[in-house]
Amino acid sequence: MSISKEVSLKVTLEWLKKYIDFDYSADELAHHLTMLGLEVDSINQIDYQFDNVIIGQIESIEKHQHKPQLSICHVQVGSQRVSLVCGAPNVIPGMKVPVALTGAKLPHDITISAANIHGYKSQGMICSEAELGLSSQNDVIMELPENAPIGQDLKRYLGSGETVIEIDVTPNRPDCLGVFGIAREIAALIDSKIARPEIHLKESASLKIEDCIQVDIQNPESCPRYTARYIQGVKIGPSPRWLIQKLQAVGIRSINNVVDITNFVMMETGQPLHAFDYDLLQDQKIIVKHATEGEKFVTLDDKEHTLTSERLLICDGKKAIALAGVMGGVNSEISSESRNILLESALFNPTNIRRTSKALDLSTDSSKRFERGVDPEGMVYALNRAAELVCELAGGELAKGYIDSYPVQIPTRKIALSIDRTNHVLGTSLDKATIEKLLNRLEFITTAKDNDRFDVDVPTFRVDIEREIDLIEEISRLYGFDKIDSRIYSQLPLTLQQDPGEKFRQLVRDFIVRLGYNEITTLSLIAEAHAKKFTIYRPVKLKNPISEEMGTLRTSIVPGALQIIKWNKNRKIKSQNLFEVGNIFYFNSKQNDAHREVTKIALLKTGSVRSNNWIESSRETTFFDIKGDALSLLRQLNLNHFKMRAATVEFLDREQSVEILISENIVGYLGALSNKIQTEFDIEDTVYVAEFDLNALYQNYNWEKISQPVSKFPAVIRDIAVVVDQKLTTEKVEDVIWRAAGSYLQKLILFDVYRGKQIAADKKSFAFTLTFQSDQKTLTEQEVESNIQNILHALKTKLNAHLRA
Numbered sequence: 001m002s003i004s005k006e007v008s009l010k011v012t013l014e015w016l017k018k019y020i021d022f023d024y025s026a027d028e029l030a031h032h033l034t035m036l037g038l039e040v041d042s043i044n045q046i047d048y049q050f051d052n053v054i055i056g057q058i059e060s061i062e063k064h065q066h067k068p069q070l071s072i073c074h075v076q077v078g079s080q081r082v083s084l085v086c087g088a089p090n091v092i093p094g095m096k097v098p099v100a101l102t103g104a105k106l107p108h109d110i111t112i113s114a115a116n117i118h119g120y121k122s123q124g125m126i127c128s129e130a131e132l133g134l135s136s137q138n139d140v141i142m143e144l145p146e147n148a149p150i151g152q153d154l155k156r157y158l159g160s161g162e163t164v165i166e167i168d169v170t171p172n173r174p175d176c177l178g179v180f181g182i183a184r185e186i187a188a189l190i191d192s193k194i195a196r197p198e199i200h201l202k203e204s205a206s207l208k209i210e211d212c213i214q215v216d217i218q219n220p221e222s223c224p225r226y227t228a229r230y231i232q233g234v235k236i237g238p239s240p241r242w243l244i245q246k247l248q249a250v251g252i253r254s255i256n257n258v259v260d261i262t263n264f265v266m267m268e269t270g271q272p273l274h275a276f277d278y279d280l281l282q283d284q285k286i287i288v289k290h291a292t293e294g295e296k297f298v299t300l301d302d303k304e305h306t307l308t309s310e311r312l313l314i315c316d317g318k319k320a321i322a323l324a325g326v327m328g329g330v331n332s333e334i335s336s337e338s339r340n341i342l343l344e345s346a347l348f349n350p351t352n353i354r355r356t357s358k359a360l361d362l363s364t365d366s367s368k369r370f371e372r373g374v375d376p377e378g379m380v381y382a383l384n385r386a387a388e389l390v391c392e393l394a395g396g397e398l399a400k401g402y403i404d405s406y407p408v409q410i411p412t413r414k415i416a417l418s419i420d421r422t423n424h425v426l427g428t429s430l431d432k433a434t435i436e437k438l439l440n441r442l443e444f445i446t447t448a449k450d451n452d453r454f455d456v457d458v459p460t461f462r463v464d465i466e467r468e469i470d471l472i473e474e475i476s477r478l479y480g481f482d483k484i485d486s487r488i489y490s491q492l493p494l495t496l497q498q499d500p501g502e503k504f505r506q507l508v509r510d511f512i513v514r515l516g517y518n519e520i521t522t523l524s525l526i527a528e529a530h531a532k533k534f535t536i537y538r539p540v541k542l543k544n545p546i547s548e549e550m551g552t553l554r555t556s557i558v559p560g561a562l563q564i565i566k567w568n569k570n571r572k573i574k575s576q577n578l579f580e581v582g583n584i585f586y587f588n589s590k591q592n593d594a595h596r597e598v599t600k601i602a603l604l605k606t607g608s609v610r611s612n613n614w615i616e617s618s619r620e621t622t623f624f625d626i627k628g629d630a631l632s633l634l635r636q637l638n639l640n641h642f643k644m645r646a647a648t649v650e651f652l653d654r655e656q657s658v659e660i661l662i663s664e665n666i667v668g669y670l671g672a673l674s675n676k677i678q679t680e681f682d683i684e685d686t687v688y689v690a691e692f693d694l695n696a697l698y699q700n701y702n703w704e705k706i707s708q709p710v711s712k713f714p715a716v717i718r719d720i721a722v723v724v725d726q727k728l729t730t731e732k733v734e735d736v737i738w739r740a741a742g743s744y745l746q747k748l749i750l751f752d753v754y755r756g757k758q759i760a761a762d763k764k765s766f767a768f769t770l771t772f773q774s775d776q777k778t779l780t781e782q783e784v785e786s787n788i789q790n791i792l793h794a795l796k797t798k799l800n801a802h803l804r805a
Contacts, residue, residue, distance in 0.1 A: 006168040007368050010039065010250040011179050013163040019183040019194045023182055026163050029186070035186055038176060039168045046249060048162040049107040049133045054078065056126075058091060066118050073126060075099055078151025085122040086269055088141040096144040098127045098154045107133035108571075133577050135244045136253055142241065142704055172464040174372035178270025181461070183630065188441040199384045202391065203400040207232065212278075213342060215405045218289035222312045223324065225347040225407035227379050228569040229387045230278065232340040234258065234396035243393070251668040252365075258334050258341060261389045263365075270461075271345060271374055271382035272366035274314075274322060276332045278340040283317025286403075288324065295320070299327040299362070311356050312348065325353040325370040341390070345383035347376050347410075348628050359544065373463035376410040382666055415457040420452055425472050429483055438478050439471070504698045505581060508601060511636050515629050517577040517603060522560030524583065525550035530559040533677065534651055536587035540595045553585035557602035558651075558673075558689055562681045565606060575607030575621075578754035581694065599694040603629060603670075606687045610654060623656040623672055626688035630670045631662070633692075639700055642667075644731050651677045652689075655788075661693075662700050668692035715746070715773040716784045721754075721804040726762045733766055733799065740794035741787055744779060747771035758805075765804050 013026055024032065030040035056077040064070035064085065071086050072796040077099050084099070091097070101124040104112040114123050125131075130138035132154075148157060167182065175181045183194045212230040217223050239247075239260040247254055252263050262273040291297070291307035297320050298304045305323070307313075314322035321332040332343065354371035357363050381403060391398055394468065419432050419441075436446050436454065445457040456466045509519065527549045531539035535555035545551030554560060557580050566574055581601045588596055605626045608618045617635070634642055638660060647657035647669050657671025670690035678687060724733060730750055737748055752767035761763055768789075772784050795801040 005336070006170055007177060007372075009167045009169050009182070010164055010175055011167065011182055012246070012249050013085050013165065013504045014164075015179050015246060015249075016183055016186065019180065019196065020186050020190075020192060022186055022190055022192075024109070024186075026165060026289055030165060030719070033165075033167065033185065034187055035477075035480065035482070036189065037170070038173070038182070038185060041166045041168050044164045044166070046164060048155050048158065048161055050100070050155065051105040051282075053098050053100050053104055053106075053127065053132065055148050055150055055152050055154055055157060056072050056082075056097055057150050058095045058097060058126075060090060060093055064118060066339055070118070075126070076150060077101065078637060082123045082124055083120075084124055085117040085120055086126045086141065088126070088128065088139070089781045090143070091126070095141075096140055096146065096148045096150070098132060100125050100131075106131060124627070129241070129244065135773060136250045137238060137244060140238055144241075162245065164249050171372060174369060174374065174463060175270065175461040177369050177372070178266070179268050184443065188443075191441055196381075197385065199381070199388050201384060201388055205399045207397055207399045208220045209399040209401040209403055212399055213281075213284055213286060213401050213403060215286045217407055219286060219312065219656070220291075220407040221289045222290065222349045223346060224349070224410060225376060225379060225406045226286070226403070227383050227405070228286065228403040229343045229344045229383055229395075230399040230413055231343070231387060231390055231396040232278070232399070234337050234339060234341055234390060234394040236334065236336050236394065256334065256336070257394045258390055261393065262343070262385050263759055265382050265386045265389070266365065266369070269302075269378060269382040269385065270369060271378050271535040272325070272369050273382060273386050274344040274366075275334050276321060276328070276329055276342040277334055277336070278339040278342045278345065280332045281316040281321065281342065282319070285317040286344075287315040287317070288346075289313060289315060291320070298330050299323055300330055300333055301327070302330060305360050305362075309360070310352070311359075314344070323356065323362075324348055326360070326367045327364055328355055333749060336547065341396075343383060343386055343390070345379040345386075347374060347379060350532060355544065355776075375461035377460040377751075380404065385761065404496060410460070412460065413465065415456050415458060415465070415471060416449070417446075417453055417456050417468055421468065422472050422475060425469070426476050426478070427482060430475070430479070434479075435475055438475050442474055444471070444474075449625070500703070501698060504701060505599075505694065508633070508637070508694065508697070509581060511633060512579050512601075512603065513634065515577075517579040517629075520561060520564055520578050520580050522554075522557065522564065522580060522582070524554050524585070525551065526552055526554045526559050528552040531555045532737070534558055534682075535586055536650075538587070539585060540585045552778070555584055555586050557582055557584065557600050557691065558604070559681075561602060561604050562673075562677075562687065565604060566681055566683055566686060569685070574685065575609075575611075576604070578604045580709050599690050601694050601697075603633075603690040604687060605629070605689075606683075606711060607684050611703065621686070621688060623688060626670055626690055627658075630668070630690040630692075634660070634697075637697060637701055639697065643735070645729070647671055650674075656688075662696070665696065667696040667700075709775070711773055711775040713774055713776075713778045715771050716779050718770050718772070718788060719767065720750075720770065720788065720791070721752070721765050721767040722792075723759060723763050723765050724795075724799055724801040726755075726764055728764075728799060728801075730766065734768075736794050736798050737770075737791050739767070740791045742790065743785055744772045744774055744783070745770060746773045767804075 002553055026043045034040050054077050056075040058073050058075050062072050064072055071091055073084050073086050073091055075082055075084055100112045102112055102114050112124055126141050128138050129135040129142045165398055187194045191696045209230055215226055217226055236256050236258060239254055239257045243260050244254045247263055254260050258275050262275050266272050291311040291313050293309045295307045296304055297307055312324035314324050315322040316441040324326040348370045350371050350373050353367055356365040387398055419435060421427055422435060439446050443459045447455040449455055456471055509761050528551055531552040535639060539555050540553040542551050561578055561580060568576055579608055579648045583597050585595055585597050586601050588594060605621050609621055609625055610618050612618045620790045643661045647659045649657060649669050651674055652671040653674050659666050667690055673687045734748060749769045750766060751769055754765040772779055792803055
């Protein structure tokens, strides 16, 4: 299952500069990133939408006489002291706050004026971040740092707003779904290194992680690695201004300090994290396992989902607590009452997460990253980074050590790279040192094997690099496509030798088109009921079909083609000659789970052979029309030594169907569809079909063409009519004639079949034209007559046939 959609990532210029020092403006950076393959979609400047808001300090607080939930704050604002009514619960003396005095402008065209609030005159207001348009946090007053200068304009103090760059990250670059990833690209561009924040953890001396939590991965194929840390005694509350500002800029709503930290670290590193309320976990266990069929689970968005056994869950000792890699559960979420938390940093199978997200129609920032692949060696750093920030912003005691369950080791990749091939593909003349430096700047480790070859160790965060050509692409994009001289071309061959199988397929197509057929292309997915009716084998069903009508791979081309015939007939298109070349699918047997994929070619014919005109009248298509077309195809391919016998195909009319054999192997069939099938597809006119195994025809095809001169001696033509048993087929009679005639017989044509008077009821008459000719001499009457007698004798002795009087 492939991923086709790009993911939009928002980063800020200021955030990037915390990890890599560069001088590019936003527009310049956008250009360079686009040239590296990271297309910049937009650049937006977040400006402050307020004026004349001043930094003040609360000196004292008294309760409102009539409304005890309100406070009267006496605030020093520069040279003046004002009294303001405030209802926020977090105001305390000494706190520095933003003050909007009379005349100040706030977002949404609000102008502040003095107001009488329950009998007390307020000369302005103390502002929350939401009121200033800085975030959605509206339940508490914005708290400014202690060093904020009293009386200074807030806009001047905060400086310029964030510059947000929105990047369309292609599905093959999950390493760029975090600020670190974009910073790495910039570092490679300017030949520098990113400065990741150093982590300094203060772990408890007495509290150990193994005493707090146990992890059991029961499905390691879906969860190769799981890491966790435990922190007790945290205080859940609002996040600091800098954290809210960063998340708000990239489109993430602030929840609380702990949840905000997990989102911040995800946006920073690209590794999704999750925080559980430890006190809501039973038995102090984490169990990673697949759901039971039909299990119910309620996610954080309060929606209940019915799960299949493919869905991966994070469970405690009794219940599911998270939908792995997608979303947590309401039964373990962090709330204002949480005091002890468990941080999770894990690696999940991308295919499993992608299928879960699609099946449940639940796409999240986490699932978008997991389904594309995360760095298996970046998990612990992200876990420790989050733990450090939680201890810094929410307090708490960090347990010593961390859980690292890693049952399925992810191997590192080593790829051989040829210098000559690199230049051959790119049309460049880069030397070994230049190529090595370009790769090193992208954090690939190179080991020289000889003058032409490197062994390249791929960093674990580059999950998209699998082949030599991937390395060549990395070299080209960092070197710069604009530096590759347009006058120098790669020496790749302009023409490739055509595959013989494809050449044969086109040969067959061309001839069928000359027979008057139109090529169609139908879906490979059909309804299971239709698939079963057109095969004796077990069909291949999809596990997660789009619909029941498209839930099974086709076992024949015919059902899809019949839908087209029906569609056309409903639009008054009666006469149709259609063909398709395509694959069919089925299991070899009921016991064998290995499926087969076979290329077939199908011809379908229905309606009139020709329309009425002044020369001749129209007539309906018959069995002999489809037979003529099918045999013309075989003869055009020089496959003349075929046989036909009555078919036993269930969906064909028993009286009008035959199987075609070459070397005693069935290569196809032709005939009229049964009335039952035509009724089921609601088609009134008889439909005639022929279907061949294209590979079987190809195996019997001879590419060598041998020319033979036309004989200069005259041909001798004789007609004979023989009476045979009613049940005998033409093929058996013709086979006996060919075997008895000798080398002089060049052509045998059946021109009449007669049943009626002068012939017994259980008999019929076949009339043939025989053409005798030699390329060495003129045949005598005696030689031809001898051949005729040999033929009649063979027919008499082998088939009890006699010459018709």
